Amino acid sequence: xxxxxxxxxxxxxxxxxxxxxxxxxxxxxxxxxxxxxxxxxxxxxxxxxxxxxxxxxxxxxxxxxxxxxxxxxxxxxxxxxxxxxxxxxxxxxxxxxxxxxxxxxxxxxxxxxxxxxxxxxxxxxxxxxxxxxxxxxxxxxxxxxxxxxxxxxxxxxxxxxxxxxxxxxxxxxxxxxxxxxxxxxxxxxxxxxxxxxxxxxxxxxxxxxxxxxxxxxxxxxxxxxxxxxxxxxxxxxxxxxxxxxxxxxxxxxxxxxxxxxxxxxxxxxxxxxxxxxxxxxxxxxxxxxxxxxxxxxxxxxxxxxxxxxxxxxxxxxxxxxxxxxxxxxxxxxxxxxxxxxxxxxxxxxxxxxxxxxxxxxxxxxxxxxxxxxxxxxxxxxxxxxxxxxxxxxxxxxxxxxxxxxxxxxxxxxxxxxxxx
Amino acid sequence: xxxxxxxxxxxxxxxxxxxxxxxxxxxxxxxxxxxxxxxxxxxxxxxxxxxxxxxxxxxxxxxxxxxxxxxxxxxxxxxxxxxxxxxxxxxxxxxxxxxxxxxxxxxxxxxxxxxxxxxxxxxxxxxxxxxxxxxxxxxxxxxxxxxxxxxxxxxxxxxxxxxxxxxxxxxxxxxxxxxxxxxxxxxxxxxxxxxxxxxxxxxxxxxxxxxxxxxxxxxxxxxxxxxxxxxxxxxxxxxxxxxxxxxxxxxxxxxxxxxxxxxxxxxxxxxxxxxxxxxxxxxxxxxxxxxxxxxxxxxxxxxxxxxxxx
Numbered sequence: 001x002x003x004x005x006x007x008x009x010x011x012x013x014x015x016x017x018x019x020x021x022x023x024x025x026x027x028x029x030x031x032x033x034x035x036x037x038x039x040x041x042x043x044x045x046x047x048x049x050x051x052x053x054x055x056x057x058x059x060x061x062x063x064x065x066x067x068x069x070x071x072x073x074x075x076x077x078x079x080x081x082x083x084x085x086x087x088x089x090x091x092x093x094x095x096x097x098x099x100x101x102x103x104x105x106x107x108x109x110x111x112x113x114x115x116x117x118x119x120x121x122x123x124x125x126x127x128x129x130x131x132x133x134x135x136x137x138x139x140x141x142x143x144x145x146x147x148x149x150x151x152x153x154x155x156x157x158x159x160x161x162x163x164x165x166x167x168x169x170x171x172x173x174x175x176x177x178x179x180x181x182x183x184x185x186x187x188x189x190x191x192x193x194x195x196x197x198x199x200x201x202x203x204x205x206x207x208x209x210x211x212x213x214x215x216x217x218x219x220x221x222x223x224x225x226x227x228x229x230x231x232x233x234x235x236x237x238x239x240x241x242x243x244x245x246x247x248x249x250x251x252x253x254x255x256x257x258x259x260x261x262x263x264x265x266x267x268x269x270x271x272x273x274x275x276x277x278x279x280x281x282x283x284x285x286x287x288x289x290x291x292x293x294x295x296x297x298x299x300x301x302x303x304x305x306x307x308x309x310x311x312x313x314x315x316x317x318x319x320x321x322x323x324x325x326x327x328x329x330x331x332x333x334x335x336x337x338x339x340x341x342x343x344x345x346x347x348x349x350x351x352x353x354x355x356x357x358x359x360x361x362x363x364x365x366x367x368x369x370x371x372x373x374x375x376x377x378x379x380x381x382x383x384x385x386x387x388x389x390x391x392x393x394x395x396x397x398x399x400x401x402x403x404x405x406x407x408x409x410x411x412x413x414x415x416x417x418x419x420x
Numbered sequence: 421x422x423x424x425x426x427x428x429x430x431x432x433x434x435x436x437x438x439x440x441x442x443x444x445x446x447x448x449x450x451x452x453x454x455x456x457x458x459x460x461x462x463x464x465x466x467x468x469x470x471x472x473x474x475x476x477x478x479x480x481x482x483x484x485x486x487x488x489x490x491x492x493x494x495x496x497x498x499x500x501x502x503x504x505x506x507x508x509x510x511x512x513x514x515x516x517x518x519x520x521x522x523x524x525x526x527x528x529x530x531x532x533x534x535x536x537x538x539x540x541x542x543x544x545x546x547x548x549x550x551x552x553x554x555x556x557x558x559x560x561x562x563x564x565x566x567x568x569x570x571x572x573x574x575x576x577x578x579x580x581x582x583x584x585x586x587x588x589x590x591x592x593x594x595x596x597x598x599x600x601x602x603x604x605x606x607x608x609x610x611x612x613x614x615x616x617x618x619x620x621x622x623x624x625x626x627x628x629x630x631x632x633x634x635x636x637x638x639x640x641x642x643x644x645x646x647x648x649x650x651x652x653x654x655x656x657x658x659x660x661x662x663x664x665x666x667x668x669x670x671x672x673x674x675x676x677x678x679x680x681x682x683x684x685x686x687x688x689x690x691x692x693x694x695x696x697x698x699x700x701x702x703x704x705x706x707x708x709x710x711x712x713x714x715x716x717x718x719x720x721x722x723x724x725x726x727x728x729x730x
Binding site: 066067070071074181182183184246247248382383386390393394397398399407411415 | 502503568569574578583584586588589590591675676677678679680691694695696697698
């Protein structure tokens with residue numbers, strides 16, 4: 001009995017000692033699960049600048065990030081600072097999860113970012129986040145494979161953009177089953193995010209379709225429009241009729257490995273691959289502008305990460321300092337060098353001329369200026385994206401595009417009804 | 421009932437408290453939540469949220485207001501939710517195949533591997549090992565092996581002259597693959613229960629049968645199997661409940677696809693809760709799963725009630 005009492009005392013004492021560590025003074029940050037050593041380097045920078053602010057950084061892998069945040073936000077245990085996917089900003093803001101930041105940044109400070117990036121942080125006229133990164137997508141191609149099979153290289157000049165029809169033709173030529181075992185050894189074309197609306201929506205937009213009603217509340221008639229279904233049918237043919245893309249290649253890092261190891265001739269991929277592909281020494285890569293449908297217009301994905309502060313934070317001042325540090329010029333320059341995201345700050349491009357004079361970056365910077373189209377803004381983005389992603393996934397595996405999109409539209413509109 | 425009721429309560433208390441806190445209470449909360457839904461028109465709600473942010477209350481309002489809606493979540497599931505019905509069919513098919521096959525394989529292994537020689541005990545360990553590996557690891561490894569383009573299994577098929585298969589990429593094969601993985605992982609575990617059950621059968625029964633000239637297979641059929649009924653019943657009930665609640669392999673390998681062919685109820689409930697943000701529908705589904713598991717368990721217990729006691 002005495003031992004039990006002694007043990008309880010020890011446990012209680014340990015609990016008391018550990019309380020201050022977990023207390024209100026530690027800044028809790030939930031962040032995207034980018035390579036830990038890279039994120040740690042960023043956080044070290046903050047710790048050096050603000051040694052008096054303890055930071056607890058929690059990295060969550062991309063596939064779990066939105067659900068994890070959703071659970072924490074809904075349960076009222078929001079982190080002080082968290083990374084916010086561009087199109088989810090409105091969703092969090094509508095539900096009161098983000099602290100308005102109108103008084104945190106001056107107009108001059110806001111002018112450091114691209115106007116489109118700042119616009120993605122606003123909802124109903126108020127600023128709810130600060131931009132961290134933007135993005136763009138182009139058609140990477142493996143020059144070595146093209147040359148090996150005697151196929152002319154696509155042009156890297158935005159004025160000579162391939163149509164999707166031409167790109168599919170190239171893909172058919174370069175889907176090669178060398179050992180005749182029934183499985184291609186080289187795939188013609190892979191999509192880095194093969195079922196995510198981020199990468200698929202611009203196909204439909206290039207055909208002239210809209211992804212969602214202007215008020216962000218209705219998908220029926222938009223994702224079920226003839227133009228959208230035509231684009232989805234083209235997408236389906238890549239996997240099911242022409243068989244130039246492998247089915248079920250759903251993880252972006254795996255897609256990059258396929259392409260980097262020479263298992264695919266072309267990859268529709270985002271800007272962060274420019275620095276990653278440098279690691280694959282056996283091949284020579286190029287980047288052509290994003291294809292478009294003949295008779296349609298050129299449209300490229302864009303949008304990126306923002307950083308927000310939990311509306312119920314008890315560490316407002318420290319959270320603002322962290323937010324300003326991490327989205328500031330120096331940290332952005334460091335992050336661009338480390339990871340290779342397209343920064344949302346204009347001054348980073350001027351500060352790193354060596355990085356951005358790369359011809360691949362030049363193609364994407366041109367796209368960001370001229371053809372970039374952000375994802376639709378709606379408070380129900382998480383549901384919209386998830387249901388549409390399931391629909392693209394089903395179409396990839398052979399489901400009928402028209403009926404799959406119709407059923408997705410019914411589901412989306414039922415979920416969006418709660419915000420109307 | 422107890423000679424010393426106080427002692428019994430004291431000994432049972434820790435388990436009962438934990439059971440109540442971590443099993444019964446969440447289940448009750450979930451059933452309660454399934455009777456809730458969105459009430460006020462969201463336009464008014466978003467204004468209210470705006471006001472609460474200004475007042476510094478923030479996420480307290482956290483979205484449109486919830487209110488008691490009775491059985492309307494269930495009504496919706498039953499009358500106008502084809503995704504739910506599809507999911508229910510997948511779950512039933514999965515359990516209806518995975519459970520009996522696992523029990524049969526486990527029983528077969530137990531017959532083959534009972535006994536105490538070295539070779540058998542090594543094989544027993546080998547069969548038991550898969551169940552000691554985390555389901556997530558199992559799922560990832562099988563995912564690599566079943567890769568339709570570069571996986572080990574297709575290489576083997578090609579090596580013996582068979583055509584490669586799409587496996588998890590095919591709406592027709594994906595569920596069968598998940599069942600095979602479950603059988604592979606769980607049979608060794610349940611085999612241990614059968615082996616334990618076999619050890620509990622009195623030796624005299626076999627000796628008497630041997631004296632009467634019964635062959636080994638006759639002994640198995642007329643003694644071992646009838647006297648194992650209690651174990652079979654336990655394994656079948658536990659395994660059915662276990663299969664009904666399958667989540668990890670679906671979450672890791674198929675995400676319910678291709679084309680919803682592996683979209684089991686628990687995964688659909690998870691998606692509804694954490695992606696659709698529809699707690700009412702999610703908890704209604706999980707409450708129905710709970711009810712189904714209870715009913716099935718009762719039915720199985722009744723059907724497999726042992727005829728012989730020893």
